Amino acid sequence: MKITHDMHTHTTYSHGKHTIAEMVDQGRKIGLKAITISDHGRSHPMFGVRKRNFAKMRAEIDALNQKYDDIDIYLSVESNIIGANGDIDIKAEERKYCDYFLAGYHYGYIPASFLDIFRFAIPNYAAKVLPFLRKRVRVMNTSCYIKMMERYDIKIITHPGDKMPIDIDAVAKAAAKHGVLLEINPRHNHLSVEEIKIAMKYNGNFAINSDAHHRDALGCIGRAPEMVKAAGLPLERIVNITE
Ligand SMILES: [Zn+2]
Numbered sequence: 001m002k003i004t005h006d007m008h009t010h011t012t013y014s015h016g017k018h019t020i021a022e023m024v025d026q027g028r029k030i031g032l033k034a035i036t037i038s039d040h041g042r043s044h045p046m047f048g049v050r051k052r053n054f055a056k057m058r059a060e061i062d063a064l065n066q067k068y069d070d071i072d073i074y075l076s077v078e079s080n081i082i083g084a085n086g087d088i089d090i091k092a093e094e095r096k097y098c099d100y101f102l103a104g105y106h107y108g109y110i111p112a113s114f115l116d117i118f119r120f121a122i123p124n125y126a127a128k129v130l131p132f133l134r135k136r137v138r139v140m141n142t143s144c145y146i147k148m149m150e151r152y153d154i155k156i157i158t159h160p161g162d163k164m165p166i167d168i169d170a171v172a173k174a175a176a177k178h179g180v181l182l183e184i185n186p187r188h189n190h191l192s193v194e195e196i197k198i199a200m201k202y203n204g205n206f207a208i209n210s211d212a213h214h215r216d217a218l219g220c221i222g223r224a225p226e227m228v229k230a231a232g233l234p235l236e237r238i239v240n241i242t243e
């Protein structure tokens with residue numbers, strides 16, 4: 001099993017180690033047909049892409065697409081989930097310059113509103129150490145994912161359920177309805193084998209991505225082939241691989 005289009009990669013525009021050009025070079029070297037540059041959304045004060053850089057990234061990618069005819073290069077952003085109502089940090093620049101959007105939950109973002117600090121961000125941290133909070137947080141997070149898919153045109157949910165507990169059954173049902181891909185991300189162990197088994201009951205599709213932060217990790221899918229096999233997921237439901 002091999003990735004044909006690595007749809008989730010990071011560069012020096014967030015906290016990746018290599019430039020867009022270096023990642024694209026590596027992609028050509030390992031025979032990718034396509035690569036998506038998806039640095040972190042801007043509400044992350046440390047890692048987020050600066051607003052002014054979207055135009056620059058677009059120009060770099062357009063130039064590389066002109067230069068090479070053996071690889072297609074796309075611009076996306078791994079937007080942050082930042083509020084209980086499914087808010088993510090996609091604004092005018094992202095809409096203007098990106099080809100499509102990814103969304104995932106990360107630590108260290110600036111919440112969507114003052115209220116979200118207390119109802120969303122803190123409870124998700126606290127649920128790590130206070131088991132009695134987990135059930136309530138899981139209900140809130142599940143509704144958050146579903147609202148996000150209703151409100152935004154997202155192509156992929158990255159590492160679903162990582163760092164925030166969700167009801168994968170309800171999320172997979174909504175993802176199938178909205179045509180959103182669920183990511184199998186070996187770097188974060190989500191989806192897990194058990195989660196894939198639950199999600200595949202619905203007719204949505206999946207993507208396996210490297211989430212590379214270093215060029216040597218590009219196209220690497222770790223244990224994903226074994227996981228997919230263990231879950232019994234038919235390979236034609238994974239949109240970006242070849243056997
Ligand atoms: Zn991520």
Ligand SMILES: [Zn+2]
Pocket residue numbers: 008010078158211
């Ligand atoms: Zn990522």
